[in-house]
Amino acid sequence: MISGLRTGLSRGVIELRQTLTTPVDLWTYLFPALILLGTIFFMRDADVPGTSFSLGASTLPGVLGMGLAFGGLMTVSQQLVVEREDGTLLRAKATPNGMSSYLLGKAVSVGGMTLVSLLLQLIPGALLVDGLHVGPLGWLTLVWLVPLAFLATMPIGAVLGSIFENPRNMAAAILPIFGLVAISGIFYPITSMPGWVQAIGQLFPMYWLGLGMRSVFLPDSMAAVELTHSWRHFETFGVLAVWVLLGLTLAPVVLRRMARRESGSAVAARRERAMATMGR
Amino acid sequence: MTLTGELDAGAVLPVDERVIDVRDLRMRYGTKDVLDGVSFTARRGEVLALLGPNGAGKTTTIEILEGFRMRSAGQVSVLGLDPASGGEGWRARLGVVLQSWRDHGKWRVRELLQHLGTYYAPYSTAEIRKPWPVDELLDVVGLTPQAGQRVMRLSGGQRRRLDVAIGIVGRPELLFLDEPTTGFDPAARREFHDLVHRLTDVDETTILLTTHDLDEAEKLADRIVILNGGRIIADGSADELSRRVTGLTEVRWTRDGRRFIHSAQDATGFVRQLFLQYGEDIDDLEVRRNSLEDTYMKLVLDAEGGAR
Numbered sequence: 186m187i188s189g190l191r192t193g194l195s196r197g198v199i200e201l202r203q204t205l206t207t208p209v210d211l212w213t214y215l216f217p218a219l220i221l222l223g224t225i226f227f228m229r230d231a232d233v234p235g236t237s238f239s240l241g242a243s244t245l246p247g248v249l250g251m252g253l254a255f256g257g258l259m260t261v262s263q264q265l266v267v268e269r270e271d272g273t274l275l276r277a278k279a280t281p282n283g284m285s286s287y288l289l290g291k292a293v294s295v296g297g298m299t300l301v302s303l304l305l306q307l308i309p310g311a312l313l314v315d316g317l318h319v320g321p322l323g324w325l326t327l328v329w330l331v332p333l334a335f336l337a338t339m340p341i342g343a344v345l346g347s348i349f350e351n352p353r354n355m356a357a358a359i360l361p362i363f364g365l366v367a368i369s370g371i372f373y374p375i376t377s378m379p380g381w382v383q384a385i386g387q388l389f390p391m392y393w394l395g396l397g398m399r400s401v402f403l404p405d406s407m408a409a410v411e412l413t414h415s416w417r418h419f420e421t422f423g424v425l426a427v428w429v430l431l432g433l434t435l436a437p438v439v440l441r442r443m444a445r446r447e448s449g450s451a452v453a454a455r456r457e458r459a460m461a462t463m464g465r
Numbered sequence: 466m467t468l469t470g471e472l473d474a475g476a477v478l479p480v481d482e483r484v485i486d487v488r489d490l491r492m493r494y495g496t497k498d499v500l501d502g503v504s505f506t507a508r509r510g511e512v513l514a515l516l517g518p519n520g521a522g523k524t525t526t527i528e529i530l531e532g533f534r535m536r537s538a539g540q541v542s543v544l545g546l547d548p549a550s551g552g553e554g555w556r557a558r559l560g561v562v563l564q565s566w567r568d569h570g571k572w573r574v575r576e577l578l579q580h581l582g583t584y585y586a587p588y589s590t591a592e593i594r595k596p597w598p599v600d601e602l603l604d605v606v607g608l609t610p611q612a613g614q615r616v617m618r619l620s621g622g623q624r625r626r627l628d629v630a631i632g633i634v635g636r637p638e639l640l641f642l643d644e645p646t647t648g649f650d651p652a653a654r655r656e657f658h659d660l661v662h663r664l665t666d667v668d669e670t671t672i673l674l675t676t677h678d679l680d681e682a683e684k685l686a687d688r689i690v691i692l693n694g695g696r697i698i699a700d701g702s703a704d705e706l707s708r709r710v711t712g713l714t715e716v717r718w719t720r721d722g723r724r725f726i727h728s729a730q731d732a733t734g735f736v737r738q739l740f741l742q743y744g745e746d747i748d749d750l751e752v753r754r755n756s757l758e759d760t761y762m763k764l765v766l767d768a769e770g771g772a773r
Binding site: 192207 | 525527528534553554556557559561564565566568569571572576580581584585586588631635643
């Protein structure tokens with residue numbers, strides 16, 4: 186068990202180092218950051234409706250929250266699908282304690298990658314807009330919010346990655362996630378949406394992570410434009426905790442079922458299917 | 466040598482010597498029997514080749530033994546345990562080399578072997594030190610010059626040797642090799658055969674290999690098991706198998722500068738007659754028994770003919 190922890194951690198660190206030294210991977214970190222900075226740049230003169238606070242400054246923290254959710258949901262699920270196809274998971278299965286080390290390593294590397302891309306967005310972003318400030322309470326919020334964000338999204342991402350056999354079908358999972366972004370109040374205030382859309386938006390982690398990150402970086406007066414005019418930390422914790430429970434209950438069952446089906450012929454068959462699709 | 470799938474296959478072997486012990490293994494998908502009463506054993510340090518046409522059930526058999534697939538019925542013991550409930554300690558005593566790995570492309574060769582080796586360290590014993598030291602291992606598989614390269618940059622043959630290295634990094638007691646030399650040039654193949662001999666002679670590793678290269682099977686395997694249509698149709702050494710097939714043996718000779726070829730049922734008797742008749746005149750005598758390929762083709766054709 187202890188050795189499984191050690192191999193998992195070192196696996197995560199090695200993968201993180203690799204991705205940070207692979208040019209193609211670096212581009213996938215930089216690209217969203219550049220898009221975001223461009224967006225914020227053009228928002229710089231606009232204000233949040235009804236206040237004199239910069240719209241760019243109020244959008245940035247929400248986007249950071251979205252980044253947390255994307256890392257946990259999309260990166261984890263995509264890597265799982267891809268690495269199932271290339272045999273990495275089967276290799277893990279063929280190695281003692283390989284599966285648990287693989288999953289721990291994935292959590293470490295994806296967590297690290299997500300934090301790196303957050304910093305790539307936050308540091309230049311903070312220079313671009315005025316009004317972002319992290320108080321002692323903000324730091325405290327970050328301490329529980331970020332780990333909770335990973336715990337709430339990574340297991341769900343692993344479940345999604347286990348359900349989809351084919352990387353080319355992943356769009357079916359990604360589209361609803363973008364739908365959630367649209368109604369999450371990150372780019373467009375949730376207060377101006379119809380009540381039923383607000384209700385759906387508040388079921389998912391995306392909204393709460395955006396809200397949580399806004400509470401960290403924005404002055405308390407900005408809570409006035411949120412639903413119920415408060416940062417709702419208690420509710421944020423509650424909803425995310427429900428997702429953590431849901432994910433941690435579901436993921437082991439789904440992952441085990443997926444892992445049980447992995448074999449040399451399963452990998453070979455998937456590969457053949459991939460070749461056939463590409464040939465078309 | 467045992468005949469078609471008999472239950473007492475290898476019954477003479479003491480139980481603790483049996484690294485693999487399969488009895489009446491059955492695998493059924495829907496109404497189709499992929500494996501229909503397969504029984505065989507493998508002794509410690511033995512190289513066992515599993516041959517058979519595509520779809521004969523080789524892969525299914527190996528995957529059940531590897532613990533990657535559940536069986537429908539029958540008893541299977543691998544290193545004394547049931548693969549279906551083997552656990553991590555059991556897993557640490559196995560090595561698996563599959564046909565097509567494309568994993569860990571971003572990793573560097575030494576880094577990957579080093580990392581995967583650490584998984585086996587807790588299972589090191591006084592008799593078997595695990596893992597295999599990386600530099601030594603790189604040398605054994607001939608990948609020292611590529612140690613710092615990324616895995617995705619390796620050539621096909623180098624990648625295959627890396628797969629073998631990963632398969633043996635934990636110094637397995639039992640190694641599964643699925644078509645190990647596909648894509649090897651003759652020199653690489655020769656080196657690989659030397660490696661297999663080293664593993665079985667020095668480390669007493671038991672090896673179960675599948676191959677379509679009958680020449681390779683003949684060179685490497687102590688014993689050959691031929692599967693066809695989910696049943697074992699032959700089990701024995703290459704020699705025993707060729708003797709079992711009552712094929713004709715080819716005899717070639719020259720007499721007075723002329724070449725003769727004759728296919729004889731009883732080669733020894735024929736040659737004796739030849740010498741009695743012509744004595745000193747006979748030159749350049751060659752007696753060629755069925756090659757494993759002839760034997761294999763005959764056995765498979767017979768089995769298919771019998772099934773029809």
